[in-house]
Amino acid sequence: MKGNSLALLILLSFLTSCGKVIGEKNSAPRTPDQVGIIASCTSKSEAQAIAQEFGVQYRVINEKRKLIEFIGLTQSELETLLPKSKFRSNKIYNDVLISGDFKSKSVANYEFYGAHPPTYRNESSGRYFPHLEQIKALQNKFLGEGITIAIIDTGVYYNHPHLSPNILLNGLDKHGSNADNQDSDNNGFIDDYVGWDFYNGDAYPIDDNGHGTHVAGLAASTYMGIAPKAKILPVKVLSSDGRGDLGTIAAGIFYAIDRGADIINLSLGGTAGSQVSAELQTLINATRTAKSNNTLLVAAAGNGGNDGIGDCNDNLPVYPANIQEENLISVASVDAYNQITEYSNFGGATVHIAAPGGDVYTGGLYSVGIPSCFGPCSQDDIPYRSSMGTSMSTPIVAGLAAVIKSANKTTSPKKIRDIILKTGTKIPQLEGLLVSPSVINVQMALKELLL
Ligand SMILES: [Ca+2]
Ligand SMILES: [Ca+2]
Ligand SMILES: [Ca+2]
Ligand SMILES: [Ca+2]
CATH class of the missing domain: 3.40.50.200 (Peptidase S8/S53 domain)
Known part of the structure; x- marks a missing residue:
């Protein structure tokens, strides 16, 4: 976790000009306070219904494990929409x-x-x-x-x-x-x-x-x-x-x-x-x-x-x-x-x-x-x-x-x-x-x- 570098900050002269950029990001980079709320045990169709009804975005983090992230919902809103057991804070x-x-x-x-x-x-x-x-x-x-x-x-x-x-x-x-x-x-x-x-x-x-x-x-x-x-x-x-x-x-x-x-x-x-x-x-x-x-x-x-x-x-x-x-x-x-x-x-x-x-x-x-x-x-x-x-x-x-x-x-x-x-x-x-x-x-x- 700590990373006090004794060594030489060789990385400070980072260049963006070399190499080609491959692949589009699926979503824009997020700052921590824009990170959404993760609900577990939630199916894609459940997520879709919530997203449609409340006009928010969601993304499937892991379909098999039923982890869904909602973006644009607050913690308390999501709590009222999903059974308590499904709610996961993503603070x-x-x-x-x-x-x-x-x-x-x-x-x-x-x-x-x-x-x-x-x-x-x-x-x-x-x-x-x-x-x-x-x-x-x-x-x-x-x-x-x-x-x-x-x-x-x-x-x-x-x-x-x-x-x-x-x-x-x-x-x-x-x-x-x-x-x-x-x-x-x-x-x-x-x-x-x-x-x-x-x-x-x-x-x-x-x-x-x-x-x-x-x-x-x-x-x-x-x-x-x-x-x-x-x-x-x-x-x-x-x-x-x-x-x-x-x-x-x-x-x-x-x-x-x-x-x-x-x-x-x-x-x-x-x-x-x-x-x-x-x-x-x-x-x-x-x-x-x-x-x-x-x-x-x-x-x-x-x-x-x-x-x-x-x-x-x-x-x-x-x-x-x-x-x-x-x-x-x-x-x-x-x-x-x-x-x-x-x-x-x-x-x-x-x-x-x-x-x-x-x-x-x-x-x-x-x-x-x-x-x-x-x-x-x-x-x-x-x-x-x-x-x-x-x-x-x-x-x-x-x-x-x-x-x-x-x-x-x-x-x-x-x-x-x-x-x-x-x-x-x-x-x-x-x-x-x-x-x-x-x-x-x-x-x-x-x-x-x-x-
Ligand atoms: Ca301490
Ligand atoms: Ca492929
Ligand atoms: Ca990446
Ligand atoms: Ca794959």
């Missing part, structure tokens, strides 16, 4: 914000230009990723082959040379110049070749912020990913300035489940006011649907709220991290010395384990960035950036989950969580702060799995 909560130096960008819907030849990290590659050594991730046996990690975030810059070989492609739907404006695989989303953008309502979940790209890289880039051969499913649910809401996040989770995600990374979160119980229930339902589909959720514990000083999630729940289901892991951040970072939330009952997240003293984590030039002109443009936060720790754990599942495809989400929690490197100073007072250890997790 924006400020603390769902991703803070830090990730900056909003105006980014066009570039198509996927195809996979670059994969470049894997090696000893002579000249870049150093100390967090990989810290968690004993430098192994070459199980690299996430055959496993899909959905990145539910600000989008993913899927044309990055270190990400493009790992983007999960839809075998039936195509976008860009091959789009046919048909939902060819009948999953409710037209031409969703590389994923879906729930924020703008289009088939181009390109990252207009940088956060989701950095997160994707830590999990599964060919170069610094924990699982460098796992597939990445980009799902955009946050705006270019990192705002979102629990209802749209739930819609993103349902989509990822339907696309066959094994692991869902949620480097986002916020505290839910008492009035969001219905919306939160949708998110809990999505988590349970994931469980019945053998999908693991990995969620950031949070970065301490407005003051940036870590809070206790046992007292002040952060969602989705605090959803109590066996297929969800909540992740805290440690620095390079395995000590909890100043910003990291914690909770001896609700935050499960820690992973490196960087801090201002020991440095941020390097991963991939969005380029200053989008499109085919950037074939040789390989941007990196450094960031810190529980957002960074989370995909590291998601990557480990992919490594474990690639070693044994039948491992259940609960079993994956049990192994990760059991095999972490125990750190005395984390005692009482986390369910498992430890930092993940890839080597020991694999050893335990393969016993």
Whole structure:
């Protein structure tokens, strides 16, 4: 969530002139206060009737899951129109914000230009990723082959040379110049070749912020990913300035489940006011649907709220991290010395384990960035950036989950969580702060799995 950049704001000189724009947006970009109200368990015909009678707009977010968004209706109006059980608030909560130096960008819907030849990290590659050594991730046996990690975030810059070989492609739907404006695989989303953008309502979940790209890289880039051969499913649910809401996040989770995600990374979160119980229930339902589909959720514990000083999630729940289901892991951040970072939330009952997240003293984590030039002109443009936060720790754990599942495809989400929690490197100073007072250890997790 936090993204204090130690690195060089290489992205500030963004150019809009290079590359061609492909694809029309289904709806104009919305500012957070224009976001509509999401109703679940609502059929298209019900939605149509309401929209006609009251002269408002609606859009189907997920037909199979009966998630409909109404635009132009207030919360109370919708409550009177639909049974209470169907009403879902879609209010924006400020603390769902991703803070830090990730900056909003105006980014066009570039198509996927195809996979670059994969470049894997090696000893002579000249870049150093100390967090990989810290968690004993430098192994070459199980690299996430055959496993899909959905990145539910600000989008993913899927044309990055270190990400493009790992983007999960839809075998039936195509976008860009091959789009046919048909939902060819009948999953409710037209031409969703590389994923879906729930924020703008289009088939181009390109990252207009940088956060989701950095997160994707830590999990599964060919170069610094924990699982460098796992597939990445980009799902955009946050705006270019990192705002979102629990209802749209739930819609993103349902989509990822339907696309066959094994692991869902949620480097986002916020505290839910008492009035969001219905919306939160949708998110809990999505988590349970994931469980019945053998999908693991990995969620950031949070970065301490407005003051940036870590809070206790046992007292002040952060969602989705605090959803109590066996297929969800909540992740805290440690620095390079395995000590909890100043910003990291914690909770001896609700935050499960820690992973490196960087801090201002020991440095941020390097991963991939969005380029200053989008499109085919950037074939040789390989941007990196450094960031810190529980957002960074989370995909590291998601990557480990992919490594474990690639070693044994039948491992259940609960079993994956049990192994990760059991095999972490125990750190005395984390005692009482986390369910498992430890930092993940890839080597020991694999050893335990393969016993
Ligand atoms: Ca199609
Ligand atoms: Ca489709
Ligand atoms: Ca888009
Ligand atoms: Ca705080």
